[in-house]
Amino acid sequence: MTKCASEIRDTALDDGALSARLAHIWGTPKTFWGFMTTVDHKEIGRRYIVTALFFLLLGGLAAVVMRLQLGSPDNKLVGPDLYNQLFTMHGSTMMFLFAVPIMETIAVYLVPLMIGTRNVAFPRLNAFSYWVYLFGGLMLWAAFFVNTGPDAGWFSYVPLAGPQYGIGKRSDFWAQMITYTELSGLAVAVEIIVTVFKMRAPGMTLDRIPLFVWAALVTAFMILFAMPAVMVSSTMLILDRLVGTHFFNWAEGGDSLLWQHLFWFFGHPEVYFIFIPATGIVSAIIPAFTRRRMFGYVALVLSLIGTGFLAFGLWVHHMFVTGLPRLGESFFTASSMAVAIPSGIQIFCWIATLWDGKLRLRTPLLFVFGFIVNFVIGGLSGVMVASVPIDTQVHDTYFVVAHFHYVLIGGAVFPLLGGIYYWFPKFYGRMLNERLGRWNFWLAMIGFNLAFFPMHILGLMGMPRRVYTYPAEMGWGGLNLLSTVGASIFVLSFLVLVLNIIRSLRSGEIAGDNPWDAGTLEWAATSPPEPQNFSRIPVVTDREPLWQNPETLPVIGGMHADRREILVSTLVEATPEVLESSPQATIWPFIAAMVTSVTLLASIFTPWAIVWGALPVGIALTGWFWPGGEKEDES
Amino acid sequence: MTAGRIRSVVQLATCSSALQACSGWQSALDPHSQTAAHLAGLFWFFTAICAIVWVLVVAALIMVLRRRRESESVLPGDDFPHQQRRKAIIVGSLTAITAIILTVLTYMSFYATREITWPRKHVLTVKVTGQQWWWQLDYQNQDPSQSFGTANELHIPVGQPVTVDLEAADVIHSFWVPNLIGKQDMIPGRKNVLTLRADKPGLYRGQCAEFCGLQHAHMSMFVFAEPPAAFEAWRRHQLEPAATPGAPQRITGMNIFVHGACATCHAVGGTDADGQTGPNLTHFAQRATIAAGTLRNTPANLSRWLADPQAVKPGTNMPQVPMSPADRQALVAYLEGLK
Numbered sequence: 001m002t003k004c005a006s007e008i009r010d011t012a013l014d015d016g017a018l019s020a021r022l023a024h025i026w027g028t029p030k031t032f033w034g035f036m037t038t039v040d041h042k043e044i045g046r047r048y049i050v051t052a053l054f055f056l057l058l059g060g061l062a063a064v065v066m067r068l069q070l071g072s073p074d075n076k077l078v079g080p081d082l083y084n085q086l087f088t089m090h091g092s093t094m095m096f097l098f099a100v101p102i103m104e105t106i107a108v109y110l111v112p113l114m115i116g117t118r119n120v121a122f123p124r125l126n127a128f129s130y131w132v133y134l135f136g137g138l139m140l141w142a143a144f145f146v147n148t149g150p151d152a153g154w155f156s157y158v159p160l161a162g163p164q165y166g167i168g169k170r171s172d173f174w175a176q177m178i179t180y181t182e183l184s185g186l187a188v189a190v191e192i193i194v195t196v197f198k199m200r201a202p203g204m205t206l207d208r209i210p211l212f213v214w215a216a217l218v219t220a221f222m223i224l225f226a227m228p229a230v231m232v233s234s235t236m237l238i239l240d241r242l243v244g245t246h247f248f249n250w251a252e253g254g255d256s257l258l259w260q261h262l263f264w265f266f267g268h269p270e271v272y273f274i275f276i277p278a279t280g281i282v283s284a285i286i287p288a289f290t291r292r293r294m295f296g297y298v299a300l301v302l303s304l305i306g307t308g309f310l311a312f313g314l315w316v317h318h319m320f321v322t323g324l325p326r327l328g329e330s331f332f333t334a335s336s337m338a339v340a341i342p343s344g345i346q347i348f349c350w351i352a353t354l355w356d357g358k359l360r361l362r363t364p365l366l367f368v369f370g371f372i373v374n375f376v377i378g379g380l381s382g383v384m385v386a387s388v389p390i391d392t393q394v395h396d397t398y399f400v401v402a403h404f405h406y407v408l409i410g411g412a413v414f415p416l417l418g419g420i421y422y423w424f425p426k427f428y429g430r431m432l433n434e435r436l437g438r439w440n441f442w443l444a445m446i447g448f449n450l451a452f453f454p455m456h457i458l459g460l461m462g463m464p465r466r467v468y469t470y471p472a473e474m475g476w477g478g479l480n481l482l483s484t485v486g487a488s489i490f491v492l493s494f495l496v497l498v499l500n501i502i503r504s505l506r507s508g509e510i511a512g513d514n515p516w517d518a519g520t521l522e523w524a525a526t527s528p529p530e531p532q533n534f535s536r537i538p539v540v541t542d543r544e545p546l547w548q549n550p551e552t553l554p555v556i557g558g559m560h561a562d563r564r565e566i567l568v569s570t571l572v573e574a575t576p577e578v579l580e581s582s583p584q585a586t587i588w589p590f591i592a593a594m595v596t597s598v599t600l601l602a603s604i605f606t607p608w609a610i611v612w613g614a615l616p617v618g619i620a621l622t623g624w625f626w627p628g629g630e631k632e633d634e635s
Numbered sequence: 636m637t638a639g640r641i642r643s644v645v646q647l648a649t650c651s652s653a654l655q656a657c658s659g660w661q662s663a664l665d666p667h668s669q670t671a672a673h674l675a676g677l678f679w680f681f682t683a684i685c686a687i688v689w690v691l692v693v694a695a696l697i698m699v700l701r702r703r704r705e706s707e708s709v710l711p712g713d714d715f716p717h718q719q720r721r722k723a724i725i726v727g728s729l730t731a732i733t734a735i736i737l738t739v740l741t742y743m744s745f746y747a748t749r750e751i752t753w754p755r756k757h758v759l760t761v762k763v764t765g766q767q768w769w770w771q772l773d774y775q776n777q778d779p780s781q782s783f784g785t786a787n788e789l790h791i792p793v794g795q796p797v798t799v800d801l802e803a804a805d806v807i808h809s810f811w812v813p814n815l816i817g818k819q820d821m822i823p824g825r826k827n828v829l830t831l832r833a834d835k836p837g838l839y840r841g842q843c844a845e846f847c848g849l850q851h852a853h854m855s856m857f858v859f860a861e862p863p864a865a866f867e868a869w870r871r872h873q874l875e876p877a878a879t880p881g882a883p884q885r886i887t888g889m890n891i892f893v894h895g896a897c898a899t900c901h902a903v904g905g906t907d908a909d910g911q912t913g914p915n916l917t918h919f920a921q922r923a924t925i926a927a928g929t930l931r932n933t934p935a936n937l938s939r940w941l942a943d944p945q946a947v948k949p950g951t952n953m954p955q956v957p958m959s960p961a962d963r964q965a966l967v968a969y970l971e972g973l974k
Binding site: 072079080081084119152153157159160165197250251254256257268287290292293295296299308321322323326329330333334337338341344345347348349351352354355359361369372373376377380381383384386387388391392393395396397460461462464465466467468469474517519544547594624 | 656661662663664673674676678681682685688689692693695696699701702711715718719722723725726729730733734736738740741743744745747748749751752762767785801805806807811813816817818819820822823824825827837840842844847848849850851918949950
C-alpha cells in the first residue's frame, strides 16, 4: 500500500496531543444529532444499561402489584385478567427486556475496555441492536397500557396462547416482542464474539483473557445457538394466529408439546445467558478485593464452557410432568444434576481465592458474599427439582418460583449490584457512597430472603403458581403476607441504590483511573474513558496487566492518528494482523431499526406488512452499506 | 342416600372452622398414600443433603471472614506455591465429592420413579378431562349401564388402585392431589395415565397446576377416599337417574332447567336435559361445592352463582341467564333436590 504524505501516525505525537486528537476523531458531539448517530460502544452500552434498568423498574412494579394482591386471601385488588397480564409482563420483561440485555450490554461497554481496543466489531450493528430493542420493549409496554398486554405467561404455552384461546392481539404482541429482542440479542452476540476473537490487544493470548470476557464470549455463543429456537417458535405461533397454519394445532396434525420443546430448548440456556455473565462479574470483583489472582483460572474457563454445553441438554426438566417416557426423563435428571458440577467448581475456586486473600470488605465484595449464600440455595433447590419424582410434587408450585428467583436474583442480580458498585467509578468517574452501599446490601439481603424463602414452603403446602388469589381456608395467608413484606424491603433496597447513584453523579468522590487498584485493562483507561478508550494500544504480558506493570503499560505505536482505526489481532496468540478503519457515526442504523420495527409491528395486524415493509428496510440497508470511502485496511 | 352429601359437607365444614386441622389437605408434606409418602421421603432426604452442603459453604465463608492470614503481603499477586498445591487438592476432592453426591441422588430419583410408576392391578378407571375451569369425571366401565359422569368431586375406594386417564378438552391443565400423588399434565390430543391409591379415608383437595387462563385459581377438586362399602353405595347411587321432583316449586324449576338455557350445556340423568359442555348435574345436591370448589354448595350460594356467574368467577364459561327471582328460586329448589 502506498502511503499518503499527509498521514499522521501516533508515533509523531506526544501523549497529550495524541489523546486530544483521537478524542476529537472518536468523540460523540453532545448534540441531539450526535446522540442519534453515535456508534461508540460506551454511549450505546450506557443507554442500553439505563434502558434495561428502566425495564427492571417496570417489571418490578408489576411484581409489587402482584405481591400486594397475594398479600391476603381472597383479595380483590386486581382481577384475574389484569393479574394474568401482570405476571406475563413481569416474566417477559425481566427475562427478555432486563436480564439478558443488561448482561449482554455490560459486556458491550466493558469488553472493548477489558481487551484493550477502541470499539466493538460492527459498531453500527450495535446501534441498530439498541434501537430495535428499545422499540420492542416500548411496544410491549404500550400494548400493556392499552389493555392488550400478553396474558398467557412468559412461556406462552399453546393452545392457551394459540388462535382459539388467546384473545385479541395480546399474544401477538408477546410473540413479536420476542422477534425484536432476539434480533437485538443475536446482533450483540455476533459483535461480542468477533470483538473477543479478533480485536484483543497484542499479547492477550487466550489464557490472558479476563474471566468476565470469557463469560461474555461463552454467553454470546449460547445466544447464537439458542435464540433461533425461540425465534422459530414465536414465528410459528404468529403464523398459527395470523395466517392459520397449524404448527401447534393437534386437531390438524400439529402438536402443542412441540411448542414446549422449542421454547425450553431456548428457555433453559437463557437462564445461563443471565447466570454466566454474572459469574464473570464475580470473577472480576474477587481478585480486586482480595489482592489475589483468581485461583484455578483454567478450571474456571472450562467450567464456563462446560456449563455452556450442558445447558443445551437440560430443557426437558421443564417438561417432566407432560407425560414423556420415564426412561428418557431420567437422562435429563442426570444432565440437570451434572450441571451442578461446573457451578460447584466455580464456587470452590472463588472460596479458595478468598481464603488467603487480603480482604477489603467493600460493597462489591459484600454482594459477592450475598451472591454465594443465596445462589447456593437456588442451586441446591435446583438439584431437587432436577429429580423427576420430586418435581412431580413441586413443579408449577411456589417452590419453583422460590427456586428460580434464588437462581436469578441470588445468582445474577446480586453480582450485578456488586458490579454496579464496582464499575460505576469507571463509567462516571465518581465513587458510589460506601455507607449507602452497605444499607443497599443489607436491605437487599434481608428483603430478598424474606420475600422468597417462604415461597418454598408455600409450594410444598400446595400453592400453585400463577393463581390470582386463594381461599383463606388454604392457610397460605401468613406466609404470603410475610413474602409481601419482604418484597417491600427488597424494593426499598433499590430505592437506596437509586438515591446513591443520584447523589454520586452530583457530588460523589472523584474516582481516578483505578480506585480499587484492580489488575485488568479497563482500569488503565481514564474514568470515564475517553472516546477512543486507549490513545495507545497496550501490550499485554500478564492476566492482570496493571499488577504486572503498576507504573506504565507497554504500548504499541504506528497507528494512524487521523482516522478511526482499530487493531485486528490473531485468534489464539493475539499478534497484530491488520490495522482496520472503524465506522463513523451514522443515522442509518436508527432509520433501519425504525423501519424494521414498524414492519414488525404492522405484521401483527396483517401479513402483507412484511411484503410492503421489505421496501423501506431495503432502502435503509442500502443507505447503511453505501460505500463511504473508508481507508483500506493495512496489514 | 343423603348420607354421602352430609358427610361431605361435614368434612368441608370442619375444615373451614378449624383452619389448623385442614392446612394439610393439599400438602405434599402430609402424605396419605404410599406414593406420596415415597415422594415426601425422597424430598426430605434431598433437603437434608442440600441443607448440609449449604451450611458447609456458609461455614467456609464465615471462616474466610474470620481467619488470620499467613500472607499479609500488600502487593497483589499469586498465592505461594505450597498454598496453590494444597488448594488444588482440596478443590479437586470437593469436586469429586460433589460428583459422587449427585450420582447417588440421580440413582435415588431413578429408583423412586420406578417404584411409583410400576403398573398395578386396578379395579376402577376414571377418565378425568380438564375443562376451563372444571373437572369432568367419567367413571368408565365395559358395561355402559355401569358408566356414569360427574364433576369436580372424585370418589375413590380406600386401599384400591384407581386408574386415572387424563385428558384435556381445551387447553393444558394439570391433575394434582399432593396428599396422594404428584402431578401429571392433561394435554389436548394426548392421554396421560396415573394410578391413584389412597391409604387412609379422608377428604383431599387438588388443584389445577398448569396455568390455564382466567380462572386457573378457581379450578380445584376434591377427592373423597371412602371405605369400599361406602364407595360402592355412592357408585350405585350415581347410576340412578335424578330424583323426580314432587313439590310444585321444584317441578317449575325442572321445567325451567329442561326447557330453558340450562339444558344446552348441562345434563341431568332421567330428564331430557343432556347438554355435554358443562358439568353433569344428575346428583348435584350431593356435591359439596359449586363451580369447581369456588363456593360451598348452599341454596344461597347457588342463587348467587345463578344470578351473576361472572361476579363469582370472572371469566367463567357459565353464562348469566336472565330470569325472574321467583324462577331462580324455583331453579335453586330443583337443583338442591337432586340428591
